[in-house]
Structure formats: C-alpha cells, structure tokens
Amino acid sequence: MLGLALRSLRRRVSAFTASLLAAFLGATIIMAFGSLLDTSVSGGATGAAAETLTTMAAVVGGWGLVLVVFAVTSTLTLSARQRAGELALLRSVGATPGQIRRMLVGEAAGLAVAGALAAVLPAWLAGRGIVGLLHDADMVPRSIGHTFGAFAAGTGFGITLVAAVVAALLAARRTGRERPADPYADAADAARLPWPRIAAAVLLLGAAVNCAVLTMTVMRDEGTMAMPIAAQAAILGSLSLALLSPALLRGATRLLERPLGAFGVAGELAVVSLRRRTRRLAAVMAPIILFTGVGVGTVHLQRTENAALATATDLPEADARTLETLNYVVIGMIVLFMAIMLVNTLLAATAHRRREFGQQRLAGATPGQVLGTVALEAAVLAAVGVVCGAAVSLLGIVPFAVARIGSPVPEGGPAAVVVVAVLAAALTLGTAYGAARRALASPAVDAVTP
Amino acid sequence: MTVRTAAGEALRLENVRKVHGTGDGKVDALAGVSVALPAGSFTAVMGPSGSGKSTLLQCAAGLDTPTGGRVFVDGAELAGRNEAALTRFRRSRIGFVFQQLNLLPTLDVLQNVTLPLKLAGRRVDTAHAVETLRRVGLGDRLHRMPAELSGGQRQRVAIARALVARPPVLFADEPTGALDTRSAREVLGLLRETVRAHGRTVVMVTHDPVAAAHADAVLFLADGRLVGRLAAPTAEAVAERMTHLGDDAEVQRARTGA
Numbered sequence: 244m245l246g247l248a249l250r251s252l253r254r255r256v257s258a259f260t261a262s263l264l265a266a267f268l269g270a271t272i273i274m275a276f277g278s279l280l281d282t283s284v285s286g287g288a289t290g291a292a293a294e295t296l297t298t299m300a301a302v303v304g305g306w307g308l309v310l311v312v313f314a315v316t317s318t319l320t321l322s323a324r325q326r327a328g329e330l331a332l333l334r335s336v337g338a339t340p341g342q343i344r345r346m347l348v349g350e351a352a353g354l355a356v357a358g359a360l361a362a363v364l365p366a367w368l369a370g371r372g373i374v375g376l377l378h379d380a381d382m383v384p385r386s387i388g389h390t391f392g393a394f395a396a397g398t399g400f401g402i403t404l405v406a407a408v409v410a411a412l413l414a415a416r417r418t419g420r421e422r423p424a425d426p427y428a429d430a431a432d433a434a435r436l437p438w439p440r441i442a443a444a445v446l447l448l449g450a451a452v453n454c455a456v457l458t459m460t461v462m463r464d465e466g467t468m469a470m471p472i473a474a475q476a477a478i479l480g481s482l483s484l485a486l487l488s489p490a491l492l493r494g495a496t497r498l499l500e501r502p503l504g505a506f507g508v509a510g511e512l513a514v515v516s517l518r519r520r521t522r523r524l525a526a527v528m529a530p531i532i533l534f535t536g537v538g539v540g541t542v543h544l545q546r547t548e549n550a551a552l553a554t555a556t557d558l559p560e561a562d563a564r565t566l567e568t569l570n571y572v573v574i575g576m577i578v579l580f581m582a583i584m585l586v587n588t589l590l591a592a593t594a595h596r597r598r599e600f601g602q603q604r605l606a607g608a609t610p611g612q613v614l615g616t617v618a619l620e621a622a623v624l625a626a627v628g629v630v631c632g633a634a635v636s637l638l639g640i641v642p643f644a645v646a647r648i649g650s651p652v653p654e655g656g657p658a659a660v661v662v663v664a665v666l667a668a669a670l671t672l673g674t675a676y677g678a679a680r681r682a683l684a685s686p687a688v689d690a691v692t693p
Numbered sequence: 694m695t696v697r698t699a700a701g702e703a704l705r706l707e708n709v710r711k712v713h714g715t716g717d718g719k720v721d722a723l724a725g726v727s728v729a730l731p732a733g734s735f736t737a738v739m740g741p742s743g744s745g746k747s748t749l750l751q752c753a754a755g756l757d758t759p760t761g762g763r764v765f766v767d768g769a770e771l772a773g774r775n776e777a778a779l780t781r782f783r784r785s786r787i788g789f790v791f792q793q794l795n796l797l798p799t800l801d802v803l804q805n806v807t808l809p810l811k812l813a814g815r816r817v818d819t820a821h822a823v824e825t826l827r828r829v830g831l832g833d834r835l836h837r838m839p840a841e842l843s844g845g846q847r848q849r850v851a852i853a854r855a856l857v858a859r860p861p862v863l864f865a866d867e868p869t870g871a872l873d874t875r876s877a878r879e880v881l882g883l884l885r886e887t888v889r890a891h892g893r894t895v896v897m898v899t900h901d902p903v904a905a906a907h908a909d910a911v912l913f914l915a916d917g918r919l920v921g922r923l924a925a926p927t928a929e930a931v932a933e934r935m936t937h938l939g940d941d942a943e944v945q946r947a948r949t950g951a
Contacts, residue, residue: 608812
C-alpha cells in the first residue's frame with residue numbers, strides 16, 4: 244500500500260500542493276522558533292536572556308503548532324474528500340478500509356517529511372533573523388549566537404509528521420463512512436456540526452474569555468506583559484469561530500438571502516450553494532476569520548501599546564521599537580500563513596467544482612453568469628469572515644486597552660480593519676475568480692464527464 | 694447572420710467534419726456528414742461505439758465546434774464567436790437531454806427545471822414548469838432533490854428541463870441507456886408525445902434497436918459517416934441492419950475512395 248501511496252503522490256502533485264505547502268510553512272515556523280531553544284541551551288543563556296528565548300519558543304512555537312495542525316488537517320481532509328471518487332473506486336476493486344487508511348497515512352507521512360525537509364533552510368534563516376532582532380533589542384547578549392539543533396529539527400519533523408498522520412486517520416475515517424460514488428449524493432452536505440467540534444469551540448471561547456478577563460484584572464498593572472495574554476484572547480477566539488464557521492455561514496446566508504436575490508439568477512445560485520455546500524465553503528471562511536482576527540487584533544494591541552509607552556518611560560524607545568518589529572514579524576508570519584492557507588483552500592475547492600460549473604453551463608449559463616455566481620459567493624465569504632474575525636478580535640483589543648490606557652476604545656482607528664478587509668476581499672475574490680476562470684477553460688461537455 | 698434554409702427543416706448539417714487530435718494521433722470522428730431533418734420528426738441515430746454518434750449530436754447542438762461544415766438549427770446557422778454567444782443561441786432553439794443527465798445536485802426538481810429559463814433571463818412560468826413535470830409523471834415530486842429520485846425519475850426531470858423552454862429541436866443522448874425496460878418505454882413514449890402533440894423535432898442517439906424502433910426514421914453511422922437510413926423501423930429490422938453495418942461502411946469507403 245505504501246508503494247501505491249508514493250505512486251499516487253507522484254501522479255497528483257498538484258492535488259497535494261496545498262497540503263505540502265501547509266506542512267512546509269508550518270514546519271518552517273515551528274523550526275524557526277524551536278531553534279531559539281537550541282540557541283538558549285547551546286549558548287548557555289542565563290537569566291532574562293534565557294527566559295526571553297524560552298518564552299518566545301514556547302509561546303510563538305505553540306501558536307505555530309496550533310495553526311499547523313489546523314492547516315495540515317484542513318488541507319488533507321479537503322484533498323481526501325476531493326478524491327472520494329478515486330477512493331470509492333479502490334474500494335470497489337477490493338481495497339479494504341485498512342488498506343485505504345494505510346495509503347492515506349502513507350501519503351500524508353510522505354508529504355510531511357518532504358515539507359519539513361524543504362523547511363530546514365528557510366527555518367534556519369528565519370531563526371537567525373529573529374536572534375538578530377533580539378540582539379538589537381539587547382534582550383539576548385551578542386555572545387550567544389544562533390544555533391539550529393536537535394530541538395528545532397526534532398519538533399519540526401515530529402509535529403508536522405504527527406499532525407499529518409492524525410489528519411490522515413481522521414480523513415480516512417470520514418471517507419470510510421461515506422457511501423460509494425453516487426454523483427448526486429455529495430449534494431447532501433449536512434452542515435450539522437459534530438458535537439466534539441462544538442465542544443472544542445466552546446472550550447476555546449471559554450479560554451479566550453478567560454484571557455480577556457485576566458488581561459483586565461490580574462495583568463492590569465503588569466504593563467507590556469499583558470500583551471501576550473490579550474493576543475491569546477484574540478487568537479483563541481478566532482480559532483473558536485473558525486471551528487464554528489459552518490454554523491456562522493448558515494446563519495449569515497439566512498440573513499443575506501434577500502439582498503443576494505437582488506442579483507438575479509447569479510444571486511439565487513449563490514444562495515443555493517451557500518446553503519447546500521455550507522461545510523465546503525465554510526472551510527474557506529475559516530482562514531479568513533483567523534486572518535482577520537489575528538491581524539486586526541495584533542495591530543490594535545501594538546498601537547495601544549505604543550500609545551501607552553508614549554506616556555510612560557519604563558522602556559528605552561529603541562528597545563520598544565525593536566519589540567514592535569519583532570511582534571510584527573511574528574504576526575506577519577502567522578498572517579502570511581493564513582493568507583496562503585486561504586488561497587490554497589479556495590483554489591482546491593474551486594477546481595473541484597469544474598463539474599458543477601459544466602452542469603450550469605449545459606443548463607444554459609454563460610461563462611459570465613458562472614463567474615458572477617462565484618464572485619458573489621466569494622464576496623459573502625469574505626464579508627462574513629471579516630466581520631466575525633474583527634468582532635472576535637475585540638476580545639483581546641478592548642481588555643488590553645482598558646488595562647493599558649484606561650479606555651475601552653483601542654488606539655489606531657479603523658484603518659487596520661479596513662486594510663485587513665480589503666486584503667481578505669482581494670485574496671478571496673481574486674483567487675476564486677482566477678480558479679473559476681481556469682475551471683471554465685475546458686468545454687462544458689468535457690467538464691461534466693467524470 | 695441568419696441564413697434561411699428550406700421551409701419546414703428543423704435541422705440541417707452540411708458536410709460536417711470533426712477531427713480529434715493532431716498528427717499521427719489524428720482521428721476523424723465525423724468524416725463529412727450531411728443530413729436534413731424535417732420539422733416534427735423523430736429520428737434515431739445508431740451506430741457502434743466510436744462511430745461518432747455523440748460527436749454528431751454535440752456538433753449539431755452547438756456543444757462542440759465542428760472542424761468543418763455548417764449546421765443550421767430551426768433555419769438559423771449555428772455559428773457563435775464564443776461560448777456565451779453559442780449558449781444564447783442554444784437557449785432559444787435547442788433542448789438537450791444528456792447521457793449523464795447533468796442535473797444540478799444542489800437544486801430540487803422544480804428548480805432544476807426552471808433554471809434554464811432563469812439563466813436566459815426569461816419570465817419563469819412556474820405553472821408551465823409544473824405542468825411539464827406533471828406530464829412526465831413527476832407532479833408529486835416537485836421539491837425532491839435529485840439524490841432522492843430513481844434513475845428513471847432523474848431521466849424524466851432531465852427531459853422536462855429540456856422541454857420547458859419550448860425549443861423547436863430536442864436532442865437526447867442515450868436517454869434510455871441506464872434505465873430498466875419499463876422506465877425506458879415511458880421515456881420513449883414521452884419523446885414520441887413531444888413530437889406528436891407539440892410538433893417538436895427530436896433527434897436521439899441510442900444503441901438499443903427497441904428504442905430506435907420508436908422513431909420515424911433511423912440514421913446509421915459508422916466510422917464517422919452516414920451509411921444508411923431506415924424509415925418506419927422495427928426493432929428486428931434495425932438489429933439486422935446493425936449486424937451488417939461494418940459491411941455497409943466498407944462499401945461506402947470503397948465508393949468514396951477514402
């Protein structure tokens with residue numbers, strides 16, 4: 244079965260690009276921050292320097308881990324769902340569920356190892372850059388040079404591999420339960436959320452609220468130290484909403500049904516696919532929520548922090564600026580990661596709809612009508628995702644503003660929300676439009692033949 | 694742009710050719726087919742696998758572009774600059790029942806049937822759509838999803854969808870291919886009825902002599918050429934003719950010197 248797995252990998256490079264990219268970027272983040280721990284140990288760091296390195300490795304690396312597991316799982320699940328037909332074919336010629344599982348796990352492991360291998364060099368460079376910034380901020384003495392060692396490599400390969408294998412097992416379990424290929428069966432995209440998912444979302448939201456309360460109470464007089472806690476509130480809240488995205492999208496669709504109807508048949512078709520393919524489209528919305536929540540959250544936290552520092556003088560200005568840079572670098576990486584995730588998920592999801600587009604064209608839709616429908620759907624996803632993400636980022640922003648500047652109104656104005664919204668909309672619409680155009684390139688009659 | 698053809702002609706093909714591939718891999722799917730079908734006729738197109746039946750149907754319906762030759766549907770030449778133009782042409786003149794049906798899995802029965810009208814920006818006459826569905830025996834299944842229907846019921850939805858825009862010409866690609874004999878007979882009866890009661894022209898590709906026997910005439914296709922025509926067909930005569938189709942093709946090739 245492993246032979247089959249490798250052959251299947253080689254033949255379908257494009258289908259696995261999303262998973263491979265997720266593994267690569269994830270491993271890069273984990274290894275880059277893991278190398279801070281190697282640096283601390285091999286450089287014999289003590290006191291504040293050791294604490295800085297360890298905390299950064301743990302906190303940022305920890306977030307990297309959560310995001311990597313999320314990204315690898317969602318891309319692998321998506322690719323397994325897209326191959327439901329192929330898997331059903333394998334089952335019909337006599338493959339046992341165990342063999343399918345071994346094949347999917349083998350593929351995932353292959354992807355994880357390939358992604359982590361490719362990540363070694365960029366992670367080494369990124370780690371060096373971060374240590375350089377820490378040197379500039381005088382948070383780590385220059386005598387301690389950057390080291391990329393066993394911890395970085397171990398966590399990078401280990402976590403990516405475990406995340407991929409677990410994701411493959413989950414995906415195999417799901418495809419095993421599905422009925423063999425009936426072309427009309429996949430329409431029944433039941434958007435009911437499974438209870439473990441709801442439970443996880445509730446736990447995450449609880450943790451986020453807890454962080455928000457901590458920021459305003461225990462951390463109130465801790466100054467800059469309250470920032471990571473407030474950031475956690477925003478990130479945990481975003482993750483919670485990302486898990487709930489099918490339910491959010493369903494609710495939003497109900498609200499938007501009327502306004503969308505004004506767009507004629509394109510609007511009507513957009514409502515139908517939002518309602519009937521909720522789960523699939525929600526998978527696209529999840530990275531938008533994370534992208535917005537983390538992006539807007541961090542920018543406002545930093546602006547508020549800047550405002551607080553402007554009135555106080557407990558930190559030299561140069562150091563504060565380096566810290567700010569460091570903060571933006573870390574968040575920049577995470578936001579970039581989510582942006583790539585978003586583009587990937589959307590590309591895969593749209594390419595998969597070639598057949599559906601073909602059916603619409605054969606029923607009398609012009610390519611323009613198909614593109615109009617796709618654009619409307621993408622606009623809804625971007626709008627709902629941005630609103631949810633921006634709303635949940637308040638969980639971090641408002642408590643931090645109360646703690647730091649004594650006012651619930653954060654610093655920075657609406658600029659960040661506008662920029663993030665424009666970016667999210669441009670990414671979503673641009674990708675969906677481009678992918679749909681490509682899916683429309685082949686004749687409609689060919690597009691519907693399986 | 695509109696070129697008038699002989700009155701009463703629903704479909705006219707003039708030396709239609711279709712070449713797949715290039716160089717050594719070149720295959721003549723259609724090697725020059727000319728045919729004219731009168732309005733209000735029911736024609737079956739038969740031939741062995743690979744004879745070009747489906748290609749002929751798709752070229753005639755504007756779903757595929759011929760390499761050469763001209764196609765006239767309901768008196769107008771089927772020539773579009775791009776897909777959007779061809780789509781607009783098809784909307785008003787052509788109904789197509791696909792072999793894979795191509796119902797949209799996310800739409801219910803009535804929504805599937807009214808979709809072509811909505812896409813064409815035409816007024817949706819729900820009463821007419823319901824009436825069409827009632828006529829194909831699905832009056833009580835208006836709000837079912839395709840996944841909840843049997844193969845025969847899905848086939849009838851596809852026929853109702855093709856008929857709802859009242860196109861002068863209806864093409865059907867193996868409409869009974871996946872059906873049991875009873876469903877198949879119902880579907881053929883529906884097509885027959887469309888011709889008799891509503892004056893539409895039906896062109897159906899099939900490989901089943903029994904299905905072909907429901908038509909007014911059968912056209913035989915082999916190696917991308919028309920090799921024969923049989924009026925008032927019976928299943929036995931069609932089957933007999935199919936058996937010797939290879940010989941007919943050989944003779945015609947010798948005659949044309951191809």
